[in-house]
Amino acid sequence: MGGVLLRGFGWRHAGRRAWALRGVDLRVEAGERVLLLGPSGAGKSTLLSALAGLLPEDSGEQEGLVEIDGLDPRKGRERVGIVFQDPETQLVMARCGDDVAFGLENRGVPTDEIWPRVDEALHRVGFPYPRDRNTAALSGGEQQRLALAGALALRPELLLLDEPTANLDPAGADLVRQAVARALDADTTLILVEHRVAEALPLVDRVVVLEPGGGVRADGTPEAVFAAHGAALAAEGVWVPGHPIAPRPATAAPGDLLLTADRLGLPPRLGSTDLAVRAGEALAVRGPNGAGKSTLALLLGGLLRPGTGRVTASAELAGTDHRTPPHRWRAPALARRIGSVFQDPEHQFVTSTVFDELALGPRRTGQPEAAVKETVAGLLERLRLAALAAANPYTLSGGEARRLSVATALATAPRLLICDEPTFGQDRRTWRELVDLFADLRDAGHGVVAVTHDADFVAALADRTVTLQRAATSDGPADPAGDRAGRPAIQPGRDDIR
Numbered sequence: 001m002g003g004v005l006l007r008g009f010g011w012r013h014a015g016r017r018a019w020a021l022r023g024v025d026l027r028v029e030a031g032e033r034v035l036l037l038g039p040s041g042a043g044k045s046t047l048l049s050a051l052a053g054l055l056p057e058d059s060g061e062q063e064g065l066v067e068i069d070g071l072d073p074r075k076g077r078e079r080v081g082i083v084f085q086d087p088e089t090q091l092v093m094a095r096c097g098d099d100v101a102f103g104l105e106n107r108g109v110p111t112d113e114i115w116p117r118v119d120e121a122l123h124r125v126g127f128p129y130p131r132d133r134n135t136a137a138l139s140g141g142e143q144q145r146l147a148l149a150g151a152l153a154l155r156p157e158l159l160l161l162d163e164p165t166a167n168l169d170p171a172g173a174d175l176v177r178q179a180v181a182r183a184l185d186a187d188t189t190l191i192l193v194e195h196r197v198a199e200a201l202p203l204v205d206r207v208v209v210l211e212p213g214g215g216v217r218a219d220g221t222p223e224a225v226f227a228a229h230g231a232a233l234a235a236e237g238v239w240v241p242g243h244p245i246a247p248r249p250a251t252a253a254p255g256d257l258l259l260t261a262d263r264l265g266l267p268p269r270l271g272s273t274d275l276a277v278r279a280g281e282a283l284a285v286r287g288p289n290g291a292g293k294s295t296l297a298l299l300l301g302g303l304l305r306p307g308t309g310r311v312t313a314s315a316e317l318a319g320t321d322h323r324t325p326p327h328r329w330r331a332p333a334l335a336r337r338i339g340s341v342f343q344d345p346e347h348q349f350v351t352s353t354v355f356d357e358l359a360l361g362p363r364r365t366g367q368p369e370a371a372v373k374e375t376v377a378g379l380l381e382r383l384r385l386a387a388l389a390a391a392n393p394y395t396l397s398g399g400e401a402r403r404l405s406v407a408t409a410l411a412t413a414p415r416l417l418i419c420d421e422p423t424f425g426q427d428r429r430t431w432r433e434l435v436d437l438f439a440d441l442r443d444a445g446h447g448v449v450a451v452t453h454d455a456d457f458v459a460a461l462a463d464r465t466v467t468l469q470r471a472a473t474s475d476g477p478a479d480p481a482g483d484r485a486g487r488p489a490i491q492p493g494r495d496d497i498r
């Protein structure tokens with residue numbers, strides 16, 4: 001089975017004035033493959049959480065009806081499997097086989113059935129390692145395939161995928177999409193949320209677009225929906241194929257050096273790396289999962305002590321600390337000079353409201369309260385977060401949380417901004433606004449470093465691109481294990497100025 005019915009469905013999170021989604025009427029028949037679209041904040045992830053039975057009655061207010069095969073999803077969770085955009089939130093065991101078996105054991109599956117089902121699920125997603133592989137030694141794409149195997153082992157009638165390729169490099173994302181296509185049974189219902197629309201279309205036969213504020217904007221075959229609504233949807237923020245975005249080239253040549261890395265490394269996470277960052281320049285750092293990109297961002301941002309080499313800040317950037325490496329600067333000074341945006345937004349949230357999160361940096365650097373409020377109001381408006389000022393940061397959608405994390409780094413107007421995957425989870429409109437924001441910073445003389453898998457972002461903004469390359473370790477072939485393994489180096493010939 002796996003049929004879905006929503007009639008006038010809406011949900012408002014506790015403590016929120018606005019509804020996450022409302023007035024949704026939708027029927028999905030068993031075996032259909034649906035791509036769920038809509039601008040950031042339209043309620044896509046909330047809808048998937050509702051279908052997975054993950055919205056407890058005491059966590060918000062519901063209106064209307066939602067059913068899976070006639071049952072409240074909270075009472076039919078065994079029918080549904082869900083995979084989130086961050087696989088680490090779903091991996092709970094140290095060994096891969098045990099992780100896939102975890103759900104089966106919780107469901108009370110007989111012991112003699114568990115391991116055959118584990119092996120079958122791992123095979124269906126093309127998982128390349130034996131059961132005893134350590135989950136901490138997997139790349140992002142391998143983690144996502146393992147999370148998918150864990151969901152498939154439960155033999156769900158309805159499979160929900162919430163941006164499963166958002167944080168992966170192109171090769172890893174393609175492997176996950178291949179795994180989904182290969183693993184689905186003919187009668188399994190699929191509902192997929194994905195911003196990479198063009199790449200996702202081969203997996204689906206129907207497109208449903210949620211309208212921000214309530215209801216369904218469009219529903220039909222991909223060809224029919226995009227032919228009738230493509231231009232309007234692109235203007236409203238949906239990533240419609242065939243609607244490119246114009247680039248934002250720099251208005252002037254790069255300025256003076258702000259930061260240099262000399263043989264910088266943190267073995268085994270990052271090998272010896274040389275790098276220069278200039279004022280008035282947007283530098284993109286690319287490379288496969290496991291090349292050490294996130295580690296490099298933390299080192300450049302003064303948030304990790306180098307294992308080898310050094311980071312040197314210019315007198316313009318460092319001021320009175322020009323003889324001291326950034327990782328030894330006091331926190332207020334570091335926040336004023338170098339802003340950092342982490343790969344996982346929730347890792348940098350420390351307050352209970354969006355407003356206070358944005359106000360924290362300016363307050364710590366001693367700004368008057370009137371100036372703090374003016375700064376916060378401007379950022380809330382610019383990044384479309386004004387309606388969420390009183391919301392808890394941990395209740396935001398993935399795209400909203402990413403914009404908040406960028407805004408917190410910008411709140412102290414740092415001379416250098418270092419971002420790790422700054423555009424994941426964004427609709428077309430908020431993506432454009434982030435590009436424009438970074439371009440405005442660069443053109444005003446700030447330095448911007450972006451670690452990214454987003455080729456469109458690089459094409460639209462980057463003045464220079466550096467590609468890190470994962471190299472083999474002493475234990476054998478290269479293992480794309482995020483920032484946990486590999487000895488990367490800058491690939492020769494890829495430090496190019498467009």
